[in-house]
Amino acid sequence: MSADVQTPAAVADQPVAPGQGLWRYLAMPCFVAVALGALYLYVSSQELDRIEAVRLTPEFIAASTVRHLYLVGVSTVLVILIAVPLGILLTRPFARRVSPSIVAVTSTAQSVPSIGVVVLLALFFNLGVRIAIVALVVYAFVPVLRNTMVGLQQVDESVMEAGRGMGLTKRGVLTQIELPLSVPVMLAGVRTALVINVGTAAIATLINAGGLGDVIYTGLVQNRTIVTLTGAVLTGSLALMVDYIAGIAEDVLRPKGL
Amino acid sequence: MTEAMIRLEQLTKRFPGQSEPAVEELSMEIPEGEIVVLVGPSGCGKTTTMKLINRIIEPSSGRIFLEGEDVTAADPDQLRRRIGYVIQQIGLFPHRTIHDNIATVPKLLGWSDDKIRARVDELLETVGLDPSRYRDRYPKELSGGQRQRVGVARALSADPPVMLMDEPFGAIDPITRDRLQNEFLRVQEDIRKTIVFVTHDIDEAIKMGDRIAILGERSVIAQYDRPEVILSQPADGFVEDFIGSGASLKRLNLARVRDYELGDWPTGRVDEERPTLLAKLRASDKGAILILDAEGRPQRWLRPRDLQRPDASLSDIGLVVEAKVEPQATLADALNELVRSRVGSAVVVDKSGVYAGTVDMDVIMTAAEAMRKAARADARASMDAESSAGQVR
Numbered sequence: 001m002s003a004d005v006q007t008p009a010a011v012a013d014q015p016v017a018p019g020q021g022l023w024r025y026l027a028m029p030c031f032v033a034v035a036l037g038a039l040y041l042y043v044s045s046q047e048l049d050r051i052e053a054v055r056l057t058p059e060f061i062a063a064s065t066v067r068h069l070y071l072v073g074v075s076t077v078l079v080i081l082i083a084v085p086l087g088i089l090l091t092r093p094f095a096r097r098v099s100p101s102i103v104a105v106t107s108t109a110q111s112v113p114s115i116g117v118v119v120l121l122a123l124f125f126n127l128g129v130r131i132a133i134v135a136l137v138v139y140a141f142v143p144v145l146r147n148t149m150v151g152l153q154q155v156d157e158s159v160m161e162a163g164r165g166m167g168l169t170k171r172g173v174l175t176q177i178e179l180p181l182s183v184p185v186m187l188a189g190v191r192t193a194l195v196i197n198v199g200t201a202a203i204a205t206l207i208n209a210g211g212l213g214d215v216i217y218t219g220l221v222q223n224r225t226i227v228t229l230t231g232a233v234l235t236g237s238l239a240l241m242v243d244y245i246a247g248i249a250e251d252v253l254r255p256k257g258l
Numbered sequence: 259m260t261e262a263m264i265r266l267e268q269l270t271k272r273f274p275g276q277s278e279p280a281v282e283e284l285s286m287e288i289p290e291g292e293i294v295v296l297v298g299p300s301g302c303g304k305t306t307t308m309k310l311i312n313r314i315i316e317p318s319s320g321r322i323f324l325e326g327e328d329v330t331a332a333d334p335d336q337l338r339r340r341i342g343y344v345i346q347q348i349g350l351f352p353h354r355t356i357h358d359n360i361a362t363v364p365k366l367l368g369w370s371d372d373k374i375r376a377r378v379d380e381l382l383e384t385v386g387l388d389p390s391r392y393r394d395r396y397p398k399e400l401s402g403g404q405r406q407r408v409g410v411a412r413a414l415s416a417d418p419p420v421m422l423m424d425e426p427f428g429a430i431d432p433i434t435r436d437r438l439q440n441e442f443l444r445v446q447e448d449i450r451k452t453i454v455f456v457t458h459d460i461d462e463a464i465k466m467g468d469r470i471a472i473l474g475e476r477s478v479i480a481q482y483d484r485p486e487v488i489l490s491q492p493a494d495g496f497v498e499d500f501i502g503s504g505a506s507l508k509r510l511n512l513a514r515v516r517d518y519e520l521g522d523w524p525t526g527r528v529d530e531e532r533p534t535l536l537a538k539l540r541a542s543d544k545g546a547i548l549i550l551d552a553e554g555r556p557q558r559w560l561r562p563r564d565l566q567r568p569d570a571s572l573s574d575i576g577l578v579v580e581a582k583v584e585p586q587a588t589l590a591d592a593l594n595e596l597v598r599s600r601v602g603s604a605v606v607v608d609k610s611g612v613y614a615g616t617v618d619m620d621v622i623m624t625a626a627e628a629m630r631k632a633a634r635a636d637a638r639a640s641m642d643a644e645s646s647a648g649q650v651r
Contacts, residue, residue: 158349159351167363172366257398
């Protein structure tokens, strides 16, 4: 009982058995490490021709990966900066009438295939990193917007009424009650956006914006399966690891007591 | 009457798109330090009425006075910090500890951390939760009853003069509800807040209310008076229907055993001779004599035929005394025991179990008659007071 009194929070923090929790956190990195290790062993065991050797240097792969992460990172930050405030605005009482139509429009935008968005944007504007980022923002926008709205709407009405009844201002209810309580749902949206962006960023190579798509695409164009395979495995591993880290972030950032 | 703590004047609320107003021209005064219960059938507008007071719902017309000050147009956020608010769903902030939940209004008012901490601990004590154990927990780690106590503590945090309570015990199991009601009444003895309490349960209204306002459609007051007057003199058929058929029985909930003259049943000691006991019993008009032990605690009921059995010891024959009540029990409790008892009498014992008297049907009937008379006199007096006040004006 005395331990219980000293650290009551600890009681809440152990919903899973320790062994289970540890396994949950180790499984994914182990899997990715095995996949990458297998890829490395396979590539080193092969005789590489001149084209393959150029494409599979550590420098080229590292640069592509960094560029890929850059595209994903910048576009996701932009999505959060735009979609979260918009989601907040659209859930305020004054926006109740327009919000369904705005959500419908943005959802339609997402149902256009990602390659179409990328190429269309490139046609109308020009090639390069900036346009790639715009395309990624458009594409990852909906999950973040929708989860922000759902997260805010699912906050228990009675909790907000209690807050209002105690004299919290409207802004106080938003910042102290609604936003903290919708953090888990919002983070799930951001996580989805990140994963979508890792995949979509592979297409950025088509408009000359670089990334791991470069590796995959040159492999395809020059008919070098081993290069394509390397690019594909790296992209997949990156998506898994980004999802994994976002999952940990969700656990850490979720308010205590929920 | 002294200045009312809350005064509502011609308060009306129309919701857009509804032809009938939810609350129509409601005027009432809520005196300081009393629990006023708004009770009525569902949909009558009692919750809307309560929410008009702290302007969670803004009135369409009419005025609200708090401590004599017109607050109809005051800043609602500031107003609400002066009014405690407890709702049925409690609405604790799940992401905040019990301490932080209770500290909400003091923080808004800019109290120092030390002062807040001391106040939170004091309030947790008041509502019967050990501060060191519960202060740092989260709401989900508490039971429903404990959460409701925290809800009450949170409403009391900045020591507001007024509290609004919307079916605060509505979502709690009957046993816990009874305990929380009693605890709350005990706390109210000390804090003497002005409380507006909404319920749809007339029994809860009778138990909790210093005054009861029975509301009909559109929150029109059907009767606003002390519970005993409402029970004995319902203003009209609507009130009568709402109280239900058990009005006289309900009134027994308002009366304590200690306030009435107890019945006089023959008693004897366990060491007395049988003929003496039999003579005592015959001298009364009762059907049984109560045997007490050496300390005066009731043991058994003996009927004439028990006393005529010469063989067994006095402590083995007759009926064991089961129906016992303490002086602070209500007459309703006593009646319940009485009906259970096979001799038609509930035995009243003090804290140490010593015999103090009995409650039988005669006692109940006499008490009911007295209550009826008192209520009539009360009603007449208040009517006189009102008409004379009217003349002065």
